[in-house]
Amino acid sequence: MAGATASGGCQKIRGVQLHELLESKHNVLFDCDGVIWNGETAVAGAPEVVRALKQRGKRVFFVTNNCTRPRQSYVQKFARLGFADVDEQEIFSSAYCSAAYLRDVATFSGKVFAIGCPGVHAELRDAGISVVEEEEDGPDVNISNCALDPDVRAVLVGYDEKFSFMKLAKACCYLRDSECLFLATDPDPWHPLRGGRITPGSGSLTAALETASSRKATVIGKPSRFMFECIASQFDLDPESSLMVGDRLETDIVFGVNCGLSTVLTLTGVSTFEQAQVYKDSDEPKKKDFVPDYVVESIADFLEALEE
Template structure:
C-alpha cells in the first residue's frame, strides 16, 4: 500500500517551487512531450524555459527501435531543445550496461533481436553485434542446420522488432539454451506498443516466447528497472535528491522514479487518468499536473 498523497500543481507559486526543488528532469516522450509527431500545447515553451534556468534535461524512453541520432532529428524537426547527450533510450541503456557492467571480451559479440537503434548504440560503445536486420529473411526447415551454438555470443539482446520471425527466435533460443553463461537481456518488457490510433504488441509480448522456451528470465534494462537508472546516474553523475522523473504511465515512468528513490511528476496527457491514479494502491506520484505545458503558467 502506497502512503503518498499526490499533490496537484495548480498555482504559479506551487509550480515555481516545484521547479526550484530540482536540478535535473527526466522526461518520458510519448504522451508527455508529444503525441506521434505533434508537440503538446505549451510543452516546447516549458522545455526551453527549463534549459534557460540551467536545468539538466534528459529524455528517457523505452523505445529501442531508433538510435539517438534518429531521435535527435525528430527533436530538431519539432523545434525541441535537445542534444545527442540529452537522449537516453533503452537502447542506450542496454549498450551502456553491456560496456560498463558486463565483462565482455574483444572477440565476443551480442546477438540482437531488434532494430537499428540497439545496433548503432552498441557500435557507439565499441561492442560487436550480429543478427538484427541480417536475420530478417524467413527461414525454411531445410535451413535449420545452419543455426548452431556459438560460444562467442556473450548475450542475447531482445528489443522491439517489427521484423520478428522464426529465424531470430531460433537463433536466440539456441544461444541461450546451449550456453548458461550467455546473458539474456531485454531493453524493456512493455506489453503494448502505442501507435497513433491503436496499441500493438510490444517487446514484452514478443519476448515471452523465449522466456517460456528457455525457462530463463531476462535482465531488463529499460523502465521501470533500476538497471536503467543506475546507468543514467553513473553517466550523468546526478544527485537523486535533486532529480525528478516526469511521465504519463504509473507502471513504467512513475514506478521507474519510485524504484530509484526519485521524486515523480505524473502528467495526464497520456495513458493514466486522475481516476486511475487515485485508484492505484501501490504506485502514486509525488506530484501531478494536467499537462507538462501547464508548468509554465
C-alpha cells in the first residue's frame, strides 16, 4: 500500500502501515496550526517528529494559511516551541506566497492596498513591493472625501484584527478599476480560540469585499495550488513523493488533492474523523476531494512509526 491512495480513503493508520507510507515519501508538508502546534503550545512530540524526519533524509516544509507573521517571526516561534532546526526557507505562509505571486507571477508594478496583519505588510516589503502605508483617518474623513492612492494596482486581503468599514470602502473603490488585481491570502472562514470562541478569518473579510465589489478574489493560500507551486519552484518537488499533513479538510486536504499529493488528516485541530466520514459517504463527487487518504490521532504517531 506504500505511497498509494488508500482504497476509498479516510483510513486510520499507525505503526507499520504509517511507517510504509512515510518510507514512500521524500517530502512532508505540514500545516502548522492544529498540526504541529495549537497557539503557543507545541503538539506533544511534534519537535521530535520534525527532527526524526530530517534525520532520515526527508525534506520538511511548513505550509500555513496563517498570514499574521513574517517568516522570520515564524522561525522564532519554532525555536521558542522547541523546534530547534527549522529554517526560514522551509516556511511557506500565505503572506509570503502572496508576495511571491505578485513579484514572480503577476509581473506586478505599482502599489498594493493590503488589508492584513503586520505579517502581510512585512512580506510584501521584503519582496520589494510598494505598499500603501496605513494611516489613521481623522474624525472628519469618510469614504466621500478620503485620499485614494492613484498608484494602487492590487488589493490583497488577509486576516486583519483592525479590519474596518473604511478599509472595506477604500478597497472597493480601488477594485472599480478592472485592471486592479484582487487577491486573498487564504479562504479560511474562522479560527478557533481558547474557551470555545472563534475569530473570523481572511475568508470572511474577503467575502465582504467580494460582495461589495462584485468581483472574485484570486486565492493564494490552501486549497489553491499556488503554495505548492511556490515550494516546487524553489525545491524541485515531485507531487508523487510528497505528503500533505493537515487538520482542516476544506483547506489542507483539498490542497493536497488539488496538487496530487497523498493526504493525512491529523485529529489535533479543527476537523474530526466523523466529518471526514460524512464527506466520504456523500453522493456528491466533489465532496470526495475533502476525504483524506489517511487519518492519524496526532503526528506524534509518526515518531513511533519511524522507529518501527
